[in-house]
Structure formats: structure tokens, C-alpha cells
Amino acid sequence: MATDAAPAAVHPTDELATTLRRTEVQRGPSSIPGREIVQVLTEIPVGVESGWHTHPGEEVGYIVAGTVEMRVQDADTVVLHAGDGFLIPPRRPHNARDLGPGTGRMLSTYIVEIGQPLATLTG
Structure with missing residues (x-):
């Protein structure tokens, strides 16, 4: 049976998807x-860490809920709460850990x- 539907886009694997629940909201040029x-x-469940990782570009983030300890290589560790934003430079190793309670x-x-x-x- 022929179809005119375009094939689904294939995106490279995200290594964090095996550790954390990650939902892609949108993607575009x-x-x-x-x-x-x-x-x-x-x-991020309570007490769980993302693991040290990098991204091939900038990350602009916002804490929607909870309390997260953010460690970024060559920067001070910060504790972020709901409503706080953060910026991670390209390819800079960082690690996020949920401090709870939720x-x-x-x-x-x-x-x-x-x-x-x-x-x-x-690593």
C-alpha cells in the first residue's frame, strides 16, 4: 500500500533518556x-542525578518544579528552585541532582x- 506521508524525522539518541524522563516538546530550525x-x-526523581554530560550548543533552562542542585564545570554549584532560570555554555560538562522533596x-x-x-x- 503506497502512502504520501513523509518519513518521520530521525534524531540522534539522547544518552540521558535512559536515566531521566525526557519529553521533547518541540524541535525546529x-x-x-x-x-x-x-x-x-x-x-528528575528525588535524589537522582543526570550524570555529568554535555550538549552540542547552549542550554537555556527554567526550573518548573522542585529543587535542583546544578553543578557546572569551572563554576560555583548553585541550588535552583521553581521559577529560577539557568544557562549552560556549549559543550560544558554539568550535572543536575534533584534535592526533593518531590x-x-x-x-x-x-x-x-x-x-x-x-x-x-x-563519565
């Missing part, structure tokens, strides 16, 4: 050549290189 914009809702929820917008995995664990 950027005005910056070679970049796309990806928005993701990440849910599930932490972050909404992040990434401006990243097209065709690269959204997140890569660094």
Missing part, C-alpha cells in the same frame, strides 16, 4: 546556520548543532 532549536521537559522538573531550550546527539554523558 534556527536562524543560525547549522543549528536547530529543541525544547525538552526533563523530570520530582524536579526542568524546561530546557537547546540551540544545538544539527545531527548531533542532544546530550552526551562524559
Whole structure:
């Protein structure tokens, strides 16, 4: 049976998707050549860490719910609460840990290189 439907877009694997619940909200082209914009809702259970990782571009984030400890290489550790925003430079290793009492929820917008995995664990 023939169909006129376009094939679904294939996106590189996101290594954090095996550790945290990550829901892609939207994805689209950027005005910056070679970049796309990806928005993701990440849910981190109490006491769980994302693991040290990087992104192939900027991360602009907002804490929707919970309290999250954010550690970024070469920067002071900060504790973020619902309503706080954060910025992570491209390819800068960082780690997020939910401090509780409930599930932490972050909404992040990434401006990243097209065709690269959204997140890569660094060890």
C-alpha cells in the first residue's frame, strides 16, 4: 500500500533518556546556520542525578518544579528552585541532582548543532 506521508524525522539518541524522563516538546530550525532549536521537559526523581554530560550548543533552562542542585564545570554549584532560570555554555560538562522533596522538573531550550546527539554523558 503506497502512502504520501513523509518519513518521520530521525534524531540522534539522547544518552540521558535512559536515566531521566525526557519529553521533547518541540524541535525546529534556527536562524543560525547549522543549528536547530529543541525544547525538552526533563523530570528528575528525588535524589537522582543526570550524570555529568554535555550538549552540542547552549542550554537555556527554567526550573518548573522542585529543587535542583546544578553543578557546572569551572563554576560555583548553585541550588535552583521553581521559577529560577539557568544557562549552560556549549559543550560544558554539568550535572543536575534533584534535592526533593518531590520530582524536579526542568524546561530546557537547546540551540544545538544539527545531527548531533542532544546530550552526551562524559563519565
